[in-house]
Amino acid sequence: MTEPADWSRLRLHVVTGKGGTGKSTVAAALALGLASQGKQVLLCEVEGRQGIARMFDVDPLPYAERRIATGLRHDGQQPGAVHALHIDPESALLEYLSMYYKLGRAGRALDRFGVIEFATTIAPGVRDVLLTGKVFEAVQRNSRNKGAVRYDAVVLDAPPTGRIAQFLNVNDELAGLAKVGPIRSQADTVMTLFRSPRTAVHLVTVLEEMPVQETADGIAELRRARLPVGAVVVNQVRPRDIAPADLRAALEGRLDTERIATDLEETGIDGGADLVPGLVAEARDHAERRALEDAQRAVVDGLDRPTYELPRLPGGVDLGGLYELAAILKKEGLA
Amino acid sequence: MSTTSRPRVGPLATSPGPAPSLDIDALLDDRSTGIIVCCGSGGVGKTTTSAALALRAAERGRKVVVLTIDPARRLAQSMGIERLDNVPRPVVGLRTNGKGNRRGGALDAMMLDMKRTFDEVVESQATPEKARQILENPFYVALSSSFAGTQEYMAMEKLGQIHADAQANGTYDLIVVDTPPSRSALDFLDAPERLSSFLDGRFIRLLLTPARGPARLMTAGLGVVTNALNRILGTQVLSDMQTFVSAFDTLFGGFRQRAQKTFELLQADKTAFLVVAAPEPDALREAAYFVERLGEDDMPLAGLIVNRANPVPGGALSADEAMAASVRLRKREPTSLTAGLLRLHADQTRVVEREALLRSRFAAAHPQVPTAVVPALPGDVHDLAGLRQVGQLLADG
Numbered sequence: 001m002t003e004p005a006d007w008s009r010l011r012l013h014v015v016t017g018k019g020g021t022g023k024s025t026v027a028a029a030l031a032l033g034l035a036s037q038g039k040q041v042l043l044c045e046v047e048g049r050q051g052i053a054r055m056f057d058v059d060p061l062p063y064a065e066r067r068i069a070t071g072l073r074h075d076g077q078q079p080g081a082v083h084a085l086h087i088d089p090e091s092a093l094l095e096y097l098s099m100y101y102k103l104g105r106a107g108r109a110l111d112r113f114g115v116i117e118f119a120t121t122i123a124p125g126v127r128d129v130l131l132t133g134k135v136f137e138a139v140q141r142n143s144r145n146k147g148a149v150r151y152d153a154v155v156l157d158a159p160p161t162g163r164i165a166q167f168l169n170v171n172d173e174l175a176g177l178a179k180v181g182p183i184r185s186q187a188d189t190v191m192t193l194f195r196s197p198r199t200a201v202h203l204v205t206v207l208e209e210m211p212v213q214e215t216a217d218g219i220a221e222l223r224r225a226r227l228p229v230g231a232v233v234v235n236q237v238r239p240r241d242i243a244p245a246d247l248r249a250a251l252e253g254r255l256d257t258e259r260i261a262t263d264l265e266e267t268g269i270d271g272g273a274d275l276v277p278g279l280v281a282e283a284r285d286h287a288e289r290r291a292l293e294d295a296q297r298a299v300v301d302g303l304d305r306p307t308y309e310l311p312r313l314p315g316g317v318d319l320g321g322l323y324e325l326a327a328i329l330k331k332e333g334l335a
Numbered sequence: 336m337s338t339t340s341r342p343r344v345g346p347l348a349t350s351p352g353p354a355p356s357l358d359i360d361a362l363l364d365d366r367s368t369g370i371i372v373c374c375g376s377g378g379v380g381k382t383t384t385s386a387a388l389a390l391r392a393a394e395r396g397r398k399v400v401v402l403t404i405d406p407a408r409r410l411a412q413s414m415g416i417e418r419l420d421n422v423p424r425p426v427v428g429l430r431t432n433g434k435g436n437r438r439g440g441a442l443d444a445m446m447l448d449m450k451r452t453f454d455e456v457v458e459s460q461a462t463p464e465k466a467r468q469i470l471e472n473p474f475y476v477a478l479s480s481s482f483a484g485t486q487e488y489m490a491m492e493k494l495g496q497i498h499a500d501a502q503a504n505g506t507y508d509l510i511v512v513d514t515p516p517s518r519s520a521l522d523f524l525d526a527p528e529r530l531s532s533f534l535d536g537r538f539i540r541l542l543l544t545p546a547r548g549p550a551r552l553m554t555a556g557l558g559v560v561t562n563a564l565n566r567i568l569g570t571q572v573l574s575d576m577q578t579f580v581s582a583f584d585t586l587f588g589g590f591r592q593r594a595q596k597t598f599e600l601l602q603a604d605k606t607a608f609l610v611v612a613a614p615e616p617d618a619l620r621e622a623a624y625f626v627e628r629l630g631e632d633d634m635p636l637a638g639l640i641v642n643r644a645n646p647v648p649g650g651a652l653s654a655d656e657a658m659a660a661s662v663r664l665r666k667r668e669p670t671s672l673t674a675g676l677l678r679l680h681a682d683q684t685r686v687v688e689r690e691a692l693l694r695s696r697f698a699a700a701h702p703q704v705p706t707a708v709v710p711a712l713p714g715d716v717h718d719l720a721g722l723r724q725v726g727q728l729l730a731d732g
Contacts, residue, residue, distance in 0.1 A: 019516060020378020020613065051617075097563075110563060114537030160377065162405075162516075182566070209715040210407050239682060242675040255672070263673035267660040271652035278649020279676045285646065286679055288713040314685035316616065 004333050005231065005306040010200050012139050012193065013155045013230070016164040016218065017204030018211040022235045024051045025317050025325065026204045026310065027157035028082075032326035033335025035080035036071055039152035042138050043068075044085045046131045047159060052084045057319060063091035065138075065149060083149060085138065089120035092130040099144050100182070129170045129187050136190045139198075161203060161214045165221040168194050168201070172225070200230030202334075205300065207234060207293035212300060219303060231334055232305045234297070236312040238290060242283070247290055250283040308332045344627040345700045354698035357638035357705035359730045360435065363392040363509075368607050370498065370510045370600070371637070374523055375611035376621040377516040380642040382406050383716050383725060384611050384709075385513040386414065389442055390719060391726030392509050394429055396437030400501070401444045401511040402493060404486070409717035414444045421448040421455075423497070428719050443507070452489040453479040460589045465582060474579035486515040487526030488594070495597040521621075521628055539580050607637035610704075614644050614690035619697050626701050638705035639697070640729065644690055646710050648683045657681040707732030 007013075013030055017023030024045070031043040042065065045052050053060045056068045061084055071079030093116055110116055120127050137145065139154045159167045166172075170187045193199060201222055205215040215232060222229050242250075249255050261276050269275070300307055310328055313321045329335040362368055373385040382403050389401035400423050403416070411417045414426050423443035431438050457475075458466045469475050479485060494512050501507040514523045564573050600606065608629055612622035622639060629636045661677035668674070698706065709728045716725055 018378060019376070020615075020618075113541055114539075115564065118536055118538040160516075181570075181572070209717075213408070239678060241678060242672065243670060246672045246675070260673045260676065263664060263671065264660070267663050269652065269656065269660050269677075271650040275650030275652055279673075279680055282648050282679055282683055283676055285713065292714050312682075312686075314682045314689070316689055 007200065007230070007334060009198065010230075011151075011153055011198040012135070012200075013153065014158045014164075014168065014199065014201040015155060015204060015233075016158045016161050016201060017233075017235075018161050018214045021204045021206050021211050022310075022317070023160070023204040024055065024157050025322065026202070026233050026235060026329075027155050028052065028055050029310070029322050029325035029329055030202075030335050031082045031153075031155040032069065032322055033330040034153050034155070035069065035082045036326060036330060037335075038071070038077060038080040040081055040083070040149060042083045042085060042149075042151045042154045043157065044087055044135055044138065044154065045157045046087045046135075047157075048086075048088055050086065051157065052086065055317070055319070055322060056084070058084075061086035063088055063095075083151070085134075087131050087134045089127045089130045090116050092134045093120060096130065096133060096186075126183065128167050129183060129190070132168065132170055132190050132194070133186055136193055139193060158201075161218040164201065164218060165225045165227065168222075168227050169225040195226055195228065197228065200228050202230040202233055203305075204233045204235050206236045207296040207300070209292075209296060212296045216299070216303060219305070229305060232300055232303060232307045233329075233334070234300060234307060234309045237309050238286065238293060238312055240290075242286070242290075246283075247287040250280070250287040251291070253284070255280055255283060306334075308334045341624075341628075343700075344630060346702055349699055349702055351695060351699045352702065354639075354694070354702070354704060354706040357640070357707040357732070359388070359391070359707060359726075359732070360395070362607060362637055363388065363395055363397065366508065367605055368509065369603075369605035370494070370512065370607070372512045372514065372523075372601065372606065372608050373611050373640075374514045374608060374625055376618050379611050379613045379618050381516070381611045382513050383410070383722070384609070384640060384642065384729070385511050386410065386444070387716075387722045387725035387729060388609075389444070389509075389511040390426075390429075390722045391730065392511070393426075393440040393442035394431060394433065394436045394723075394726075396440040397509045398440060398507050399442050399509045399511060400497060400507045401442065401513070402447060402490065402497065403444065403513045404447050404490060404515045406446060406513075407715065407717060409715075410722075411446060413718040416444045416446050421445065421451045421493075426719075430723070433723075447486070447490055447493055449486045449489045450479050452493050453485065456492060456590070456593075457586065460586045465585070468582045469579070469586075472579040472582065473575055475583070485526075487523045490515060490523070491526065491597045491601075492593065495593060495600065498600060521624060524628060524632065524634075602633050602635070604635060606635055608634055609637050609640055611640045611642060613642055614693055616693060619693055623697060623700060626704055636704065638707065639701075640732070641694060641706060641708045643711040644708045645683060645686045647687050648680055650680075652680060652684075654681040654684040654688070657684065 015023050015027035015030065017026070028043060031041045035041045043052060050060050052068070058066075058068050063086060065083045065085045067081050068084045069082040071081065073079050094111070097110070120130065135154060135156055138151060141148055141150050158164055170190055203215045203218055205211040219229050246255070257276055257280060260279060264271070264275065271278075308329060309332070310325050313324070315321065317325075326335065362371070371388060373381045373388070375381050382405065385401055385403060386406070389399045393399045406414070406416070408417065415424050423445040426442040426444050429440065429442060430436065431440070454470060457469050461469060490512065494510065497507070497510055501510065561573060610622045610625050612618040626636060626639070657677040658681040661674045661681065664671045664674035664677070694706070694708070698704070707729055709725065709732050712721075712725070716722060
């Protein structure tokens with residue numbers, strides 16, 4: 001991709017990725033990056049795991065929007081903020097019923113007779129309509145939800161790549177169940193937003209074979225479902241500060257060990273007799289992994305999507321780490 | 336789901352010590368080990384681990400079948416199971432001449448077809464007429480293809496079937512089970528419970544209640560409910576639902592019984608649970624919950640496998656020292672190779688230290704859990720040679 005992509009018109013960023021690639025981390029960093037530009041951002045999670053609360057080190061989130069991070073005020077400008085929402089299908093259904101049907105007695109009866117539980121467990125179609133329906137409501141705030149915050153952007157920490165097209169394609173999922181009726185028209189409206197240029201689905205991967213393959217499959221599936229594919233975010237990239245020639249030398253076992261020993265001596269390092277062989281072994285291992293990463297990176301480039309890279313944080317991801325990743329996404333232009 | 340909090344279970348007071356080591360070969364060679372279940376959260380290498388364990392067991396003389404859920408395409412191909420036909424297929428290319436290997440072993444592999452397994456259960460439990468009715472119902476289609484927990488439940492169902500067959504005709508003496516790639520490792524154990532509590536749900540019972548006798552009172556309330564549902568879902572949904580529930584009703588008992596039997600099978604002494612994790616906080620947290628849960632449910636835990644551990648760098652140089660020296664060298668010579676190597680060493684040392692800390696914390700909270708640590712391989716595993724290498728690393732760990 002030669003031209004930098006413009007994501008500024010997006011209202012809904014859907015972030016997916018294979019398990020273990022760090023999609024929740026990327027979703028959080030993206031939300032922070034957007035908020036750091038003065039925006040009001042909502043970060044949603046739908047898998048009932050309280051991952052957001054853990055990452056931001058705040059109390060477990062209820063089914064209500066909570067502000068979880070605010071920027072520092074400078075130059076008299078209003079700081080942006082990240083709000084978070086933990087969406088569970090039961091609460092979403094009850095809210096939906098009270099917002100659209102003023103059900104009152106019947107609403108309570110539904111719960112008492114176990115219908116809420118039934119509707120949200122049996123048919124994942126219904127479940128996904130409820131989850132995505134709430135996300136939709138947050139993006140397209142209307143007068144029914146009085147006093148609610150209007151967001152500049154919504155970031156959805158979505159289900160993993162293997163399930164993402166099915167999850168977003170609520171229309172098809174419902175097809176066999178509800179052919180008419182309000183749930184059906186709700187699904188239709190949600191689809192209109194998802195298929196619009198205001199939405200993009202970003203895929204997170206690491207440079208390993210399986211996750212890259214899944215990313216390629218995911219993109220193909222999203223395209224088949226006519227859902228807008230956004231960026232590919234390559235996460236946990238190893239440092240790239242050893243020259244290609246040196247990497248080749250490391251692989252072939254011909255690094256200049258005397259030179260390394262002299263350098264170490266001159267900087268006053270005494271790591272014992274094992275240090276130089278240790279460094280050489282590390283270099284070889286690194287070179288091997290880098291070669292594999294480069295091969296996978298070429299596959300990612302072949303996917304022909306704007307691609308962003310985040311480094312592997314050796315210390316793990318905490319709130320400070322999230323800020324660091326957010327700054328990178330901002331600099332690279334995704335946020 | 337996981338919003339309900341469960342108490343932590345642990346020694347409450349303990350001094351830290353290293354985890355006891357997990358002897359994989361002893362586990363595989365022990366003829367009384369009949370079932371090995373690999374659990375863990377998604378992305379930790381469960382499938383590769385189960386396949387590697389199965390291959391190693393087979394090459395050490397066991398008659399093994401491995402039930403995998405969603406293997407990488409190339410791995411599936413190399414094991415000859417790229418076709419999803421729900422039948423175990425023999426894996427060719429076993430080696431018996433390695434150290435510790437014995438003749439007489441065999442390995443079959445299969446990939447779980449969730450929907451077909453469910454269909455087969457229905458077909459085996461109902462009359463052909465009724466089975467057809469059920470299989471065509473849109474609610475059944477939804478339940479069998481995407482109900483949260485169906486995959487877990489069907490993995491258990493298939494395990495029960497294979498076990499019964501193996502008992503009857505002695506085809507296998509070891510079954511290795513990979514579990515579905517859910518975010519939470521607990522889903523596997525919760526699935527049968529979830530399905531049967533769903534089938535026992537108040538609403539389903541109500542749909543089945545004829546509108547007479549003492550149920551009349553309830554029906555008044557039900558009228559309100561039905562009206563509301565019809566308004567929201569459309570009328571045809573409710574009638575589909577009713578058809579499905581009444582057709583399925585006769586099967587409920589059978590389903591519960593089967594789930595109960597498999598659950599008991601998992602509690603038996605011949606079963607061994609291996610909890611698989613990566614040295615990451617989330618994966619180890621899931622592993623901890625799982626270990627505690629196994630204890631509560633009286634399920635036999637064999638140990639913890641920590642995959643993808645980073646190799647400990649050689650030499651006694653701290654990350655901070657290496658980083659400082661790297662910066663000094665860079666000032667003198669921006670493209671210095673040694674500076675790059677030192678930076679790499681600093682990174683690697685930090686990663687390794689963090690992983691070691693996470694592992695030791697886990698060991699302190701769960702001191703009884705034997706652990707094997709498997710170093711990260713540079714590449715992906717997609718053939719028997721790769722599986723063999725992982726098996727060796729597991730045994731060395």
